[in-house]
Amino acid sequence: MISRFHFPDRLPAGGEVVLPEALAHHALRVLRLREGEALTLFDGAGGEAAARLVVRGKTAVAVLGERSAADRESPLQVVLVQALAAGDKMDWIVQKAVELGVAAIQPVQAERSVLRLGGERADKRVAHWQQVAVSACEQCGRNRIPEVRPVQALGHWLASQRDARNYLLAPGGASGFADALRPPTGVHLLVGPEGGWSEAELATADAAGCQRVSLGPRVLRTETAGLAALAVVQARWGDF
Structure with a gap:
């Protein structure tokens, strides 16, 4: 190769x-x-x-x-909104999400996130994750590098989103992706931290128009859930 x-x-x-x-x-x-x-x-x-x-x-x-001019980008614009995860989980999530065709990654600070970031420390971690995305593009053949965006609080991010369909992954959600309609624009996949979303965060997401979706009867880890959902939406509406 x-x-x-x-x-x-x-x-x-x-x-x-x-x-x-x-x-x-x-x-x-x-x-x-x-x-x-x-x-x-x-x-x-x-x-x-x-x-x-x-x-x-x-x-x-x-x-x-x-x-x-080899274009290997998915026709479906997917932003992975990932609650901060501890250890090297974020590296893994970024790497695999890029391989699966994500358009951008938005890290968010959730109430139950074990990892807490702010200021210069947050900037350094985002720069590191951006380099992980570059390396993943080198490996998987993509010619456009997905942006790893600055860390935001979940509530602040939700308040600014009006241009895509927001799917919040939640065990026990009312429906799965099999029942979801094709989005007219892009897709945002919201993934909680190790401890899951808090009740207050779920209420905020509901008020912001997020649709709760389930990935089946099993509870997936934070580093698994977003990647599984990304594969599902790529298979339904993307280029899988």
Whole structure:
């Protein structure tokens, strides 16, 4: 398999580009690519370019070949609204959601979230999750990088949403996705933290017009529920 790398600037139509230090280190020292090996670069704007690796002293260069406007994005715009989860669960969620075709990820602070983030610490974690999304795109072939948005309180986020259908995952929900109608625009999937949504949060979500949905009779973990729901809506209305 040819290695894919995200190039941080706009790729020209031809010629060559100098690989940034971190990218060159990963290609040469981690993956141990050799002079003349093929690679693929993408810049996040929807296209990718075949390239050949050239090493000139301490500088790594990619000689660009044909550019392809390969669009591997789902026609269904899905935003995963994920309550903060502890440990490395958020890394896993971001990685797998990108592979499944999510359009964006919105972390929210919930009442029962074990992980509490704010200020500079929140900014650093979001930047880390954004890099996880970049790496997932490199692996899965996507040429557009989903945005990991700044952390918000659930109530603040709900107050700003009027442009998509909001499905709140809740055990014991009145219905499942089998009964849901195709959304006219995008879909927001709201996933609670390890301890679940509080009664106050459920009431706020209901008042904001969220539809409660169930993923069957079993209670899924926070790192499982959103990914399962994402796969379901992709199969029903997306590109699965």
